[in-house]
Each structure stands twice: as structure tokens, then as C-alpha cells.
Amino acid sequence: MxxxxxxxxxxxxxxxxxxxxxxxxxxxxxxxxxxxxxxxMHRKLKIAEYSSLIDKLNRKFNSWATKSLSFAGRCLLIKTVITGMVNFWTSTFLLPQQGCIRRIESLCSSFLWSGATDRRENAKIAWKTCCLPKAEGGIGLRNFKIWNLTLLLRLGWLLFSGSSSLWSPSQSWSWRCILSLREILSRFLFSEIHSGQNTSFWFDNWSPLGPLIGVFGREGTRNLRVHIDAPVSASCNAGGWSLPHLRSEQEVNLHLYLTGIPLPSIDRGPDQFFWLTNAIKNIVFSSSKTWDALRPRAAIQDVAKHIWFSGATPKHAFHFWVTNLNRLPTRSRLASWGLQVQIECCVCNSEIENRDHLMPTFHYAMVLWSQVRRHLRVSVPSFTDWTQLIHWTTSSSSTAPGNLRMMVVQAMVYNIWQQRNNNLHNQTLQPPLVVFKHINRHIINYIYALRHRKKFSSLMQLWLI
Structure with missing residues (x-):
């Protein structure tokens, strides 16, 4: 040394x-x-002492060449690099919500939507929606508050799992953080009674009723004649369970459960603790299963599996996700926020500019749709709104399977919005047939790159005339 x-x-x-x-x-x-x-340190960390994490994230964000990154690329960096850096802290400390977690989420949101942390552009979609799984309308990012709780529950598990952990009960700040998670911990930590000496009768989760202190309250210690600190083995003897005469429905339910399990005995060995998720007992802690049980949820969206289909172009799929949620900053949407802008389409100057006008019914889009009809050799109806477009896109036929339809539509939606922005900001607008030439080249290249996949092997002959 x-x-x-x-x-x-x-x-x-x-x-x-x-x-x-x-x-x-x-x-x-x-x-x-x-x-x-x-x-x-031995005490609770101050908010200023988390500044090293915030500064490290800021340096990482600023080091990336964000101008060349698409939204999908930024999203991937947040999912991998940034989440990995934050995990090191969230698995050790209970980060403060106001001074740390919200600041981290603010940096991630600014980087995702504007490409830098020092620019403030309005987020198109709320961060809580971005943190939902793709199947539920999000993009699968982490809610850092819930993820922090998930990783810290592992520390509580180490106290019961019999591992050689250094964690031990004390009055340190770290120990008090674990104690603050007792209510959440009781949802997952389950004890299987063997000897009954390692499981608390009142506070551990060993019966279908859950922790009995929450069922019977403090008065239960007097009614059941079991001391507040007693293990399960103290409530029985060689002749059976030594509980008094039953007085309530909860006591009857407890008695029915006890009569159906073996009597605790030292010969059966120590009690076994399990991590219970989705009614399945696990002998190891699973952060992914625990996260899935704790995370916020939303309704399943059937269109999500079509948007994020295997083989989709990431930047096209991301833009289509934003469009499907109707979060594009069209003129009508900007006007609804109170901005003093014209609401007429910046290209045709005749109709209100919104999603349903730009994508399905816009004359510019109609020319592109005619080319799609010619390539796919299918009947493409005249769409009146976005819902009809989605219905056609998510359907399938022998000459136009669903993955080919979605690939084409995503490329069209992306390029139509790009041309709209070019016309608005640069006063340049390419002819629709020129734009479709780029779309056609992209689809051919992408199908060729994925030709070895089973779902893409036959798409080339369906697309080429």
C-alpha cells in the first residue's frame, strides 16, 4: 500500500x-x-453537490455535433449514453426531484427538440409522453424519478436476499432513504415461511393479506396477542398456530391461510425471500420487471406497431410519430397558442394549414399519391383526413403489404413537411415529381439494404414497375 x-x-x-x-x-x-x-459523505447531499453530474451531462450534450443529428439520433443518444451516465447516480442516491431530476429532464428535453441545451425551443411532445413505451404512444425514454426508485429498491432487496452486501441498518442518510421506500418495497418483497424466525409477523409480506400491520393496525398486536417485533415463529407452537379466538373477517381470512400452509419449523431451514413481479417469484432482483410494474401507463395504440415496424427509417418513423400525435407546428396550431400568424397554408394560400390539409388533401401531396398509386398498382382513395390515411396505411394487400405502405407513407410525410419548411423559411419549393424521385431512390436503397430479411425480400419486385 x-x-x-x-x-x-x-x-x-x-x-x-x-x-x-x-x-x-x-x-x-x-x-x-x-x-x-x-x-x-455521512449526511444528505445538498442540491449544489449534484452539480458535478449536471455539468458532466452539459459537457456531453455540447460535445456532440448536433446539427448533423436527426431527432431519432438525439433520442438514441439520450437512451444510451445519457441514461447510462445518470444510472451511476440513480443506483446509489435518492436524487432530489426539484433540484436534480427535473434539471436532468429539462436538459434532455432541450437537446431532443432543439439540438442543444442552451436553446429554448418549444417541445413538441410532453416529456411524460416521451417516457411511455412505443406501444403506448411514447418513444421509450426513462422517467428518471421512477427509474431512481426502481434502482434503489435493489438496496432494500440486498438486505433480505442473503447476499454479501455491505449494507447494514444504521441511522445514516442512505439507510433512511431505504426506509422511505418501505411502502413500495412491500409490494415486491415476499417471504416464504420455513422456520418463521427470519420474517417479521407484522411488517414483512408473507401472507396474501400483505403486511399485517397495514391490515390490523396497531390494535392488532393486542387482539392477536403477538408482539410488534415478533417473528412469525412466535405465533405458533408444536401444537399449531396459537392465535386467539377469531373476531373479525380479516382474522378469519388470516386463519384460513395459516391452516393451509405447513407449520414453521427450524428443521425446514431459514425463510426464503423472493422478488414478486406479475405474480411470479424471482430469486434475484430484476430492474426491468420492477420498472415495468412502477412506470406510468397509457392505453395501447394499435398504430404504434406499424409506425415502429422492424426496418423503418428512424428519422422517418420519429417524424411520423410526431405527426400522428398532431404535434407539428403548423400555422393553425401556432395561432391556437396565441401567436399572431396567418393561418392559411404557406404554399397554396387558400386553405387553413393543419395536418389534415398538408398530408392527405394538399394538392402537392395529391401528385405524390398519384405516383404511389402507379408504383403499387393499388387503388389509393382520396383521403379527407388523417384517420383515413392511417387506416389505408395500416392495411395490407398482396401487391402492397403493410410494411411497404408504411415505408412509403413515412417517406412522403417527412418530405412534404421538409418542403413546406423550405417554402416558408427559404422561399424554395421543389416540384412534387422531383421530390418523389428522391422518395423513390430512398425506398429502393432501403429495400436493397434489407433484402436479406424475410419481410423485405419480395418488396423490390412489388415496388419497381
């Missing part, structure tokens, strides 16, 4: 004991310090 690179930390020692330790030649250190990149 190198004395020049080592410091000695101690607490609660007398002066003589401190002097004796200093004789070994180690310099004395004092808290707080940083260990493996994390602040190490």
Missing part, C-alpha cells in the same frame, strides 16, 4: 487512538471526498 496515495478516515475516536493511528504514517482525510466519481 502506497502511503503517499492513501488517506485514513476515522470518526468517533479519542485523541490517544487518533495519535496511535497517525503513527502508521498515513495522512488523515476528511469527508466529503469523491470515490469512483461519486461524492462520499
Amino acid at each position: 502506497n502511503k503517499d496515495k492513501t488517506q485514513l478516515f476515522h470518526a468517533g475516536l479519542s485523541q490517544d487512538e487518533t495519535n496511535a493511528l497517525s503513527a502508521y504514517g498515513f495522512s488523515a482525510g476528511s469527508l466529503p471526498i469523491r470515490y469512483l466519481g461519486l461524492p462520499l
Whole structure:
């Protein structure tokens, strides 16, 4: 051990004991310090002490060449790099909601929608929606508050799983954080009674009723004549369960359960703790299953599996997701926010500019649809709104399977919006046949790249005339 690179930390020692330790030649250190990149101290961290994490995320965001990144590329970086960096902290500390987690989510939202953290562009979709799974209308990002709780539940699991963890009950801040999660922990931590000596009769989850203290209250200790700190084994003897005469429906339900399980015995070994998710017992902690049980939920959207189909162009799928939620900043939408803008279409100047006008019914789009009809050799109806367009896109036929339809429509929607923006900001608008030439080349290249996949092997001959 190198004395020049080592410091000695101690607490609660007398002066003589401190002097004796200093004789070994180690310099004395004092808290707080940083260990493996994390602040190490005995007290609760202050909000300012999380600034190193915020600064690190800011540097990472600013280091990326964001101008060349699409929305889908930014989303992928948040899912992988940023979430990985935050995981290191969220698996150790209970991060404050106001001063830390919201700041992290604000940085991620700014980067996703504007490409930088120092620019403030209105987010097209709320962050809580972005944190939903794709099947429920989101893009699968993490809700960092719930993810923080999920990872910290593992620390509670280590106390019961019999692992060689260093965690031990004390009055430290970390221990108090674990205690604050007791209510959530009781939803997942289940004890299977063997000896009955390792499971608390009142506070552990060992019966279908859940923790009995929540069922019977403090008065239950008197009614059932079981001490508040007693293990399960204290409520039985060699002759059976030693509970008093039943007085309530809850006591009857408990008695029915007890008579159906083996009597605790030391010969059966120690009690076994399980992590219960979706009514399935697991002998190891699963962060993914726990996250799925805790995360916010929304209704399943059938169109999601078509938007995010295997083989989709990421930037096209992302833009189509925004369009499907009707979050494009069209002129009519900007006017509904109170902005003083014209609501007529910036291309045709005759109709109100909204999603249903630009994508299905816009004369520019109609030319593109005629080309699609010619390539797919199917009847493409005259769409009057977005719902009809989605219905046609998610259907299938022998000459126009669903994945080919969605690939074509996503490319069209992306290019129509791109041309609308070029006309609005740069006063340039390419002819629709020129735009379709780019769409056609993209589809051919993409089908060729995925030709070895079973669902794409026959698409080339269906698309080419």
C-alpha cells in the first residue's frame, strides 16, 4: 500500500487512538471526498453537490455535433449514453426531484427538440409522453424519478436476499432513504415461511393479506396477542398456530391461510425471500420487471406497431410519430397558442394549414399519391383526413403489404413537411415529381439494404414497375 496515495478516515475516536493511528504514517482525510466519481459523505447531499453530474451531462450534450443529428439520433443518444451516465447516480442516491431530476429532464428535453441545451425551443411532445413505451404512444425514454426508485429498491432487496452486501441498518442518510421506500418495497418483497424466525409477523409480506400491520393496525398486536417485533415463529407452537379466538373477517381470512400452509419449523431451514413481479417469484432482483410494474401507463395504440415496424427509417418513423400525435407546428396550431400568424397554408394560400390539409388533401401531396398509386398498382382513395390515411396505411394487400405502405407513407410525410419548411423559411419549393424521385431512390436503397430479411425480400419486385 502506497502511503503517499492513501488517506485514513476515522470518526468517533479519542485523541490517544487518533495519535496511535497517525503513527502508521498515513495522512488523515476528511469527508466529503469523491470515490469512483461519486461524492462520499455521512449526511444528505445538498442540491449544489449534484452539480458535478449536471455539468458532466452539459459537457456531453455540447460535445456532440448536433446539427448533423436527426431527432431519432438525439433520442438514441439520450437512451444510451445519457441514461447510462445518470444510472451511476440513480443506483446509489435518492436524487432530489426539484433540484436534480427535473434539471436532468429539462436538459434532455432541450437537446431532443432543439439540438442543444442552451436553446429554448418549444417541445413538441410532453416529456411524460416521451417516457411511455412505443406501444403506448411514447418513444421509450426513462422517467428518471421512477427509474431512481426502481434502482434503489435493489438496496432494500440486498438486505433480505442473503447476499454479501455491505449494507447494514444504521441511522445514516442512505439507510433512511431505504426506509422511505418501505411502502413500495412491500409490494415486491415476499417471504416464504420455513422456520418463521427470519420474517417479521407484522411488517414483512408473507401472507396474501400483505403486511399485517397495514391490515390490523396497531390494535392488532393486542387482539392477536403477538408482539410488534415478533417473528412469525412466535405465533405458533408444536401444537399449531396459537392465535386467539377469531373476531373479525380479516382474522378469519388470516386463519384460513395459516391452516393451509405447513407449520414453521427450524428443521425446514431459514425463510426464503423472493422478488414478486406479475405474480411470479424471482430469486434475484430484476430492474426491468420492477420498472415495468412502477412506470406510468397509457392505453395501447394499435398504430404504434406499424409506425415502429422492424426496418423503418428512424428519422422517418420519429417524424411520423410526431405527426400522428398532431404535434407539428403548423400555422393553425401556432395561432391556437396565441401567436399572431396567418393561418392559411404557406404554399397554396387558400386553405387553413393543419395536418389534415398538408398530408392527405394538399394538392402537392395529391401528385405524390398519384405516383404511389402507379408504383403499387393499388387503388389509393382520396383521403379527407388523417384517420383515413392511417387506416389505408395500416392495411395490407398482396401487391402492397403493410410494411411497404408504411415505408412509403413515412417517406412522403417527412418530405412534404421538409418542403413546406423550405417554402416558408427559404422561399424554395421543389416540384412534387422531383421530390418523389428522391422518395423513390430512398425506398429502393432501403429495400436493397434489407433484402436479406424475410419481410423485405419480395418488396423490390412489388415496388419497381
